[in-house]
Amino acid sequence: MLLVFLAHFSQELSVGLPATGVPLLLFQIGEIAAPAFVLVSGLTLAVVFGRTRPGAVRQAQVRVLDRALFILLVTHGFLLISDVLLAPYVRGLRQVFITDTLALSLMIGMILVPKTTGTVRLAVAGILYCLGWIAHALWQPGRGLVAVADEILTGPTARHALDYGFPVLQWAGVFLVGTVLGDAFVRARTAGARGAWAMRLLLGGAAAVVGAVSVKALLLMPAVHASIAGQTHVREALSLFGKAPPSPVYLMFFGGIAACLIAAATLLSVHGLAPRVSGWAAVLGRNSLFVFMLQSVVFRDVIARVPLEGHPWAWPLAFGTAALFVWSGAWVWDRLGGNRWLTIGIRQLKSAGWVEARQP
Numbered sequence: 001m002l003l004v005f006l007a008h009f010s011q012e013l014s015v016g017l018p019a020t021g022v023p024l025l026l027f028q029i030g031e032i033a034a035p036a037f038v039l040v041s042g043l044t045l046a047v048v049f050g051r052t053r054p055g056a057v058r059q060a061q062v063r064v065l066d067r068a069l070f071i072l073l074v075t076h077g078f079l080l081i082s083d084v085l086l087a088p089y090v091r092g093l094r095q096v097f098i099t100d101t102l103a104l105s106l107m108i109g110m111i112l113v114p115k116t117t118g119t120v121r122l123a124v125a126g127i128l129y130c131l132g133w134i135a136h137a138l139w140q141p142g143r144g145l146v147a148v149a150d151e152i153l154t155g156p157t158a159r160h161a162l163d164y165g166f167p168v169l170q171w172a173g174v175f176l177v178g179t180v181l182g183d184a185f186v187r188a189r190t191a192g193a194r195g196a197w198a199m200r201l202l203l204g205g206a207a208a209v210v211g212a213v214s215v216k217a218l219l220l221m222p223a224v225h226a227s228i229a230g231q232t233h234v235r236e237a238l239s240l241f242g243k244a245p246p247s248p249v250y251l252m253f254f255g256g257i258a259a260c261l262i263a264a265a266t267l268l269s270v271h272g273l274a275p276r277v278s279g280w281a282a283v284l285g286r287n288s289l290f291v292f293m294l295q296s297v298v299f300r301d302v303i304a305r306v307p308l309e310g311h312p313w314a315w316p317l318a319f320g321t322a323a324l325f326v327w328s329g330a331w332v333w334d335r336l337g338g339n340r341w342l343t344i345g346i347r348q349l350k351s352a353g354w355v356e357a358r359q360p
Helices: 002-011 021-030 033-050 054-085 098-112 118-138 145-154 168-187 191-219 222-228 232-237 248-270 275-286 288-305 312-336 346-352
Strands: none
Touching: 002 021, 002 033, 002 288, 002 312, 033 054, 033 098, 033 168, 033 248, 054 098, 054 288, 054 346, 098 118, 098 168, 118 145, 118 168, 118 232, 145 168, 168 191, 168 248, 191 222, 191 248, 248 275, 275 288, 275 312, 288 312
16 A cells, blocks of 8 residues: 555656656656555455355355445545545546456456356456457447447557546456465465465566566667567557556566565565564555545645645655555544445345345
């Protein structure tokens, strides 16, 4: 979540202008946030189902569906208000937020995780990711709802049917990869096994980063660079910073770093290192949806109104104060058990006869 804070903070330092210098560096570091957020969400879903008794799977699916619908309906509306209507600059209403894509991924995951193996989900992840890229490159619908659906599913185009999008197909594939990581984590029942899991993830993430750097080095060669100069979709697929849709190189680099961070956090926990820091971070993790909504208000509506541009000495103070405020809000929310309020009460609909959610 701290990476989400950093990404959104950096965007408020140069609104309407090309980011350069430190704001650009902070923004680039913040690019780790999206793959980390999606991978951890998938991993968490797999852990939830992995620790659910067979007889309680249906109930767990109802809870996940309830949370997904809450995100799609309530959180989307909240973010439209905080990110768009209350923001001190003009943004369009045609927004598909990362939370929307995660909600749809949760719906896919709640069906697949209890019923399929990790191998099957990896295959589905690859199919969704490739299908998204193929459609993005080859499918060129005109205008109207079809164009909107295209950008929701596969990514932005020159038609700008959306003001902002987080393409569902490619990121749902990343989410399913996270569920496979979660399966392996659940099977690692001892501290030693979890340490080994973390080391494998660390090595895999590091290898992905090295692979991405190698690809970018290859692309800097004059002959290779010239050969793809006129191929828009090839350059997009090989972009280091191509998040929407996420390019393979982007996922290798920033997703690899995210994997390393997840592994490092696990190793700290396994070996009992920095327990206070882990405890502080856990407050944000347990209340991630509330934190995401709160930080939207803090960074998009409050920090965005503070005249920080041209005053780099104030940036650490502003960021630290904002992050501390969000953490404090998360701590209060955690003490209140506020996550129980993040629901649309779907279990009450069982009386209507279309969903059943019995207590175990």
